[in-house]
Amino acid sequence: MSFILDALKKSERERESRSAAQAVPSLKLNSERRRVWPRIAFGALLLNVIGLLALLWFTDIGLTPAEADRTPSRQTSQAPESEAVEPKAVAAPAEAEPKAVPAPVPEETKAAPAPPPEETKAASASGETIAASPPNEPPAVPVSLPERSKAPQPPPEKTKAATAPAPEKTTTALETAPPGTRIFHPPSRKPAPPALTLAAAVAMPARPPNPKMNASDFIKRGQAFEEEGLFDRAIEEYTEAILLDPESADAYFLRGWAHVAKGGHDLAIRDYSQAIRKKPRYAEAYFGRGWVYEQLDKEDMAVREYDQAIRLKPNYSEARFSRGILNFYRDRLTAAANDFSSVLADADDSLRRYALLWLYLSRVRSGADGALMESAGNLDLDEWPGVIVALYQGGADVEQVLAAAIDEDPRKQLENECVAYFFLGQYRLINGDYAGAAEFFRKTLATGMTSYRQFAAAEEELRRLGVSR
Template sequence: MERPAPQAPHWVYRPVVRWSFLVLVALVVLANVVSKVARLPTDAVGYHNRGVSDIERGKYAEGIENLTRSLALDPSRADSYVTRGFARNRMGNREAAIADYDQAIRLDPANAEAHAGRAAVEVARDHLKRAIEDYTNAVGLDPESADHYRGRAVARQRIGDEPGALKDFDRAIAIAPENGRGYLRRGDLFYDQGQWREAAGDYRRARHLLAAGADRNRASLLLWSARARLGDRQGATEELGAYLRGTKPRRRDAWLSELSGFLQGKRTEQDLLNAAGSMDRSRLGERACEASLFAATQRLLQDDRAAAVALWRRCLQSGEKDQYAFDRTEAEIRNVLLGFRAADLDEEDRASLSLKPGVGLSVVRVRDGGPAARAGLTAGDVLLTIDGGAANPRRLADLERRKAPGQPVTLGLIREGRKMTAVIRPGSFAPTR
């Protein structure tokens, strides 16, 4: 009888199997590494494209790193500086962003995006005159860009040049009538001027054109405010409810539900303020400002102006200057508490009036029926002093944030070459609508 061939004990095979498995794993890992290395860019164009892809996905740090590699290989690429400047601005590194845009402009003075990008940073730094100059250069280089006109309009609005801002918004909309952001921004201008009907029309158009998201929600909420200020609070509430019912649940964030619930009367003011302080700690200031804006609107509609002013000041204390609620709040408190809008004088105007640097504000708009109008202030007046101190943007902002309703404000001014005085009483509030 034939015997089977002898077999090695199992303890002989076990190490062989183990090592074979480890070798196989190592080969797979090595293949992945080789594949990734093969896909890595090896030239400036490759790193640039990789950086752009990162930034488009919101990965700004990775994008900056790849663009820096691109520039190390080819420092003459103006487009890499422009894109890195954008990413640095989004990360809050304003100085580095300005440096990138400066270099891009040195390399390519005709690059409209470089001028517009630097202008956007200057707006964020509140250097509005520089921003307007850069946007004007961008418009000259690319006159068919709605973005450049819209950007300049925002800067002009903030500096007090409302006619210029409106002209730019109109041009942006004419170039790109299907871009909802043009209507949204022009609606903000009308809102700040108290032109509720025009604001409502633009917000409604913006909501129709904008994709689902924060801007569309904002348009819907401000549309409610504009309609309510026109006296149609019920219609405003019904329209907001219809918008919410048409919003897909997965796209409706919890904060929108809190705000809309408050505006519809389903939540109290305290409920809203509590939610603002507890829902998202990383956005505490932004939420607090937004909640205060809409809570103040409700108070104003109830003719409780003192409470509205207190809520607006709560928003301003948040310091969230890059948020729409902060901008609308500044306009609201200016209109209701003082009733006028003033812009900083440029140095040429100061020189013509023999004023010192940093002194002087030009009154660009006086709201009908408001405290300033009742005190006799008119557009074109040049303010020299505010309560005895030099009239400048900082002092005016401090007045808006701190002056108690009812306490008189004494303004020294020049009108058609004649010095005079006006006394505003912030307690004599402008009409709510």
């Protein structure tokens, strides 16, 4: 019996030992499992974070936030990639901005693909304009999409009618000068080399690729344009000459006269002053600056400039003639007569005829002998205004003077009439016919030749007569 009990106890102990041996690996396995699951969870979380970052990164590269706001909804058909890249050039489809469409769009329209860029450009060229709006706001103009067939064919691009820029209007001194401006170009105001012809100037490139042209070449081109009344082009050429040769006094001087022709008095004074700085003994630049001061009714400053020009160049006839007219209307008749006498002795025939007339008027008004027979000398009175000199000498009448003023060129005729009416008014004034003188002075102003000295002189004579224009 005891033997049986011992066998049972031994069997029980062996069973317990086997159970214990089996429990140890189970505990180890559970322990290992508890260690692995956190790692797996962390790895999964890390992969999710990396995937989310990658998605956001690719989204930022593909579309900016402003573009993402304008991207059509996923529920609608996707637009071509060109539309996503350039949304500004594409007409907004109805499904992308439903709030901007006042009427419901048919289902067929929603399912239709967005128009290609070519159609959009063609639609814009035909006159449809889509107002630009902020990124989050739909365009204010409702857009209606055209019906499309099953196999849409993009229409050919419509060529936009290019509006040709209006050609630059050529202005002359008379058109651009402000009212009352007196513009005068003395005959010998260009010390630079002779000007090119206009055809030669135009034929030369405005901006040569190979800068072989020197400052003198640009000066010649500027003179050619100026002779044709193209003062803007002349200023450009003179400026090119200055850029090539900043020490060129002639370029500054000539550009100053071009500014005078356009009524740019301040710019002209600046250029004349620059010319004098580059060439202190530049008599012509002093004359030009004096002329501008005369235009601005600064007679004292003008006389000082003329005085300096004459000191530097004693036989400067244009400066003496201009100073003589200023002295005439400042009632310095003796000084005026001396200036006109010098011009009569030194100038060419075109200026001598005018100097002879002004000398006669100076002598008559001062009470001196006004005989001109001996003063006329060997002057050719067949050329204008020789007939006016003949009138004062008693060899012509008013009708002959007016007949000689007629010219085929309407503008030239107005210029001749301006001179004729003024000196006819002076002729009547000398003979005591004040009413007839005032009538001719008014006719002088009626010609509109503000660029002539006779125009301003006629205004002064009417003021002295105490009559209106």
